[in-house]
Amino acid sequence: MRKIGVFVCHCGTNISSMVDIDRVIESATRLPDVACAVDYQFTCSAPGQTQIKDAIKEYNLDGVVVAACSPRMHEPTFRKTLRDAGLNPYMMEMANLREHTSWVALNRGEATAKAIDLVRMKVAKVARLRPLEEIHLPVTRRALVIGGGVAGIQAALDIADGGVDVTLVERSPSLGGHMAQYDKTFPTLDCASCILTPKMVEVASHPNITLLTYSEVEEVTGFVGAYKVKARIRARSVDLEKCNGCGTCLEVCPVRVPSEFDASLADRTAIYRPFPQAVPAAPAIDRESCIYFKTGKCRACEKVCPADAIDFEQENEIVEVQVGAIVVATGFHFFDARKYTEYGYGSYKDVISWLQFERLTNASGPTGGKLRRPSDGMEPKSIVFIHCVGSRDPSKGFPYCSRICCMATAKHAVITRSKIPDAKIYSFYIDIRAAGKGYEEFVRRAIEQEDVQFIKGRPSRIVQSDGKLLVRSEDAFLGRQIEVEADMVILTNGAAAQNDAAELAQMLGIGYDQYGFFNELHPKLRPVETNKAGIYLAGMCQGPKDIPESVAQASASASKVLGLLSRDQIAREPIIAEVDPGRCTGCMDCMEVCFFTAVEEDEFMERKIAKVLPGVCQGCGACVAQCSDGAMELRAFSDEQIHAEITALFAVEVAR
């Protein structure tokens, strides 16, 4: 038999004015498990808590019911009281006599009857509570950042500056991501590489950062505080230690393939550095196109390398790292504009993508920053931008808005004006979405000062005629069909998730939406956390956003990581699910419903059973309700405990 103490609070008169405290005490005293039942003016006050502590000692209590306000208010207070008194803090329940009773009741009789019932129910539950110990998870003080775009760079630097070691894994041969491809950035038009390059260099030289470029994450196991990560460093064929970045090798390589960095507007060699300011500066050999790897002949680069850095024998290397937290910053990809055959991208040479436009206007791009159209190198005098290509189009593309392209197009229009002062510039839009600090002003400037014609209407077709592109559209304000003769057309093909986003999400066990963008835990209140504790998001991989937002998210993620890793151990509420191995039949129904992938397969006496990962379980109880064998229990909310509450309610006849 339990020895339970019941402590009924008056809350001044908040409770006592509506509830007959004496009757509550009287009825509680008569309950079998109750050793003492007392009342007090303000139970949460210091003397009130002392009353509890004293009673625990005096009656040798092993359970407590505090009949007072809402547990959402004072549960932590009274748990602490119990702990101070040497009793397990989870041996306590609160009956809500205030918010759920005295404050809402119409009359004293009803309120008192309800209070009596609630106390009885809680006594029944406490009689079945079991002591619980907080879960302590060890913490590895190292973080992993996946993706080295502006978001990944920022996250890595913030974490490293906080004194925590970081491993940054970037897939391509250099840091930088998409931002490295731009010339200028909206809304301030500052030079992208002037602000990005120093950060890239800082990453490479930071004592707390281990940079793995040309690398990918292969496997992630474990849980918050203790993730095990396997990363594969692809054979670069250039020794990073020896290479001094002189670039001599690039000059001799006979291979020419389209450059990814230049969005196929120019060629690169087989041994290549995506761009001159690449970090690390050492090139990599693309083995798919290298003649030596295809035919066994060439090795021209090796011959000229002054540092003897070329290493054809290099092999992929697998490294293992233990980390406590992970930031995912893998960025984005593009909608394939070739699907818009009506615009002729891919068959009309002068219809290009906005990324290609960035390269065409970039001082380090294939034209040295001169705006020339691809077909004949002519300076375009009439330029059309088309918004929302693949965005806001459920039929051929994505229903969502890509969010950055209205602004990027305004930026492009302004850049165009500065390069070709007498050009005619048109921008076809559905709506202009420029909701950021200084954004609307920027668009207005393009319209008012830079003489960019924004035309409301989504073009239907582009027809190529005599070296001109005829853009056929509606001008919705005129309500009429119009045709614009253009020398060059730029399509803002929408932002899409990385092709392999779903695979990465599955590897990490984090949620993703139907388009492949990773899901935050709560869109408003937990925007950088994921459903997996210890894994955070930054940048475009979570959804379309611009650089300021990507960087803000990166810093937010970094501070989350630092907060988490500032402790040696992570304490977690012990209210999690638990499997009874004897009863579990291994049906794994629980696994199906667990949103947090906290249930795993395990083995028990050569049988398959379920196992709950304590670091991952959030304690929602969905699995418990799903289990038809009664093998899954939720601590502090077990079937037995809740059933006891229910049956206790009806254990006594009350007046009807």
Added chain:
Amino acid sequence: MTEEYYPRIVGLLCNWCTYAGADLAGTTRIKYPQNIRPIRIPCSGRVSPHFILTSLLSGADGVFIGGCHPADCHYNEGNYYARRRFSVLKSFLDFVGVEPERLTLEWVSASEGDRFAEVVTAFTEDVKALGRPNPYSRKELED
């Protein structure tokens, strides 16, 4: 003692939304009938069909389940499970002869104190209107 029918209702309220909504009804002193006996659970997805059956068998006249609005679940999807299980159970109850009106599933957010009072009042009225103890309660079955 007058023999007015005073139904008792078991309330299974999720911690993050409906329980907090009920708290808010209290803080803003909205009055509503006190037939409901709230039981705090982490999430409406925790509600096993057994809880409802136990309640009805033990003599509850109604069962009120409260969860977060769809897409607002603290645990992301718990309320969807609740909804699925709920509709299955409801048709089962119909089958065994318990009026489906004795069972309700409501979405009440933490900021909807008034709504909590409203839906509880309405449900209490509904149950009252059924007018007799639930036919499934053990007592009734034994009689």
Added chain:
Amino acid sequence: MPRAEIVKKVPINDSYFLFRSCVSSSKYPGIETSTEEVFARLGIELEDSPEQSCCGGFITFTSLAEVTASLPAVARNLSIIEESGKNALTVCNGCHMFLTEFGHFMDHNPDITNKVNEMLGMIGREYKGTSHVLHMLEAVAGLKNRIKELITRPLKGLRVATHYGCHYLYGFKHDAVDDPYMPTVLEELIEIAGAENVTYPEARTCCGSGLTQVIIHKEEMSLPFLKRKLDSLKKIEADVLIVVCPYCMTILDRGQFKMEERGIEEYGVPVLYINQLLGLAMGIDPVRLGLEAHITPVKRLLEKLEVSNA
């Protein structure tokens, strides 16, 4: 060249039901004879039936009878095709659109099919939905490798332009064999015939008639449009324009005559159905191919072929 993937599986059979078209039979019989000749050489049988009538589409889109009246008219033709146990080939974009779209509609609305069958039952027929209706071009494209072997007189040096027609390009958004804006099937066939494909800017532009416009509004609306297209065509000096629909042929062939008659512009670009072009490349007699029924003369085209083949 970018192009939507071919999503539709075209069934290639040993024999088909030939669905005739009013416009073809009455104005350009060569469309049907050329199809028969080409398929005969392919060893594919084409079954005919005098029970088939106008597809029923015209009365629908003229709004003269609402869908409830035109559905049974279309379904009657479909039931005749089904009776043959074969898939059907249509030579006309319009017939194709109506037969497939309405068939599709009925297949997805069983309650309506029941009502339709109630009516068909009164004339002893039933619609079951067991046959496919193909556009002739879909089948020909599927047979292009076999056609290649039958080319005996390659059309060397012939400059050939194309017009697919709106209902071929735009009518079947989710069930098309080709991309609506960058179709390539005809271009491939033209190359197979040994000719040179030439493009003009307005190649994918409407001929100006749509389904009824030429009747409802006459010149004022459709002629300017036709002119835009023909002007663009004239510039590239094509020897011949290829169509896959008798109605397009009517507009483009007679439209030129009309312009000439009014003294607006002379074009003189003969318009041929794709099978007529393939027929020429297979050495079939131009008279049998019905080229004499065309209003814009084909004589110069034939002479050019004589010369290049000599």
Added chain:
Amino acid sequence: MSRLFDKKLRPELYSDLSELTFRFIGDLEKCMQCGKCVGNCPAASVTQYNSRRIIHSIKLGNVEDVIKSEELWSCFFCSSCYASCPKDINFPFTVAMLRYASLYAGYGWEYVKKLLPYALDYYRTGMTVLQDERNPNITRRRANNSNTSGSMADVREKMGLSRERKVSDRALSEVQFISDVSGMTRILKELPHKEEKAPLTRAELDRMVTVTGPNGKFAGFPEEDDNA
């Protein structure tokens, strides 16, 4: 045998336009007014016709204005708008529905009248387009090109075909039967007498959809049919 289809499937049975239009307005709600349908629309390029604006107007509830308008009769039914619409709105289909609505409300008859000869040909022969030419110059030109009289019958004969394609008697009687029982014949009958822009009464509407004659058999083709 008077009503083969229930009300739900026969929009024309509604005289209340709001009820009728509700059936297809549902799809138009999706329209985001992007204007992509307009840029390649042949009607829009030669007139003030504008599909986006029509949709907007309907969404605002101005159905009546739309079905009264001349604009409605400008669509070519080319389906280009459907092909380009990011929301997959089949606008030509909607236009067809609106035209029915227009006719039943008593508008647009002057446009449809022009199509009557073709429909009558269809009723009489089972084919909509026949061999005879309305323009003698065409025949003359064809005579030139083919060394025949220029008549289609002669050209067909020269090609080795029958002089004229005919549908079978059975086919013809079936076509006519369907026309009769489905109400099309009645429309053909009424069309020549249609007073322009005279809105129908409810009673007229009801009469139009009721087939005359015993057992659903049509009693006979209208005598007044000479002007075909």
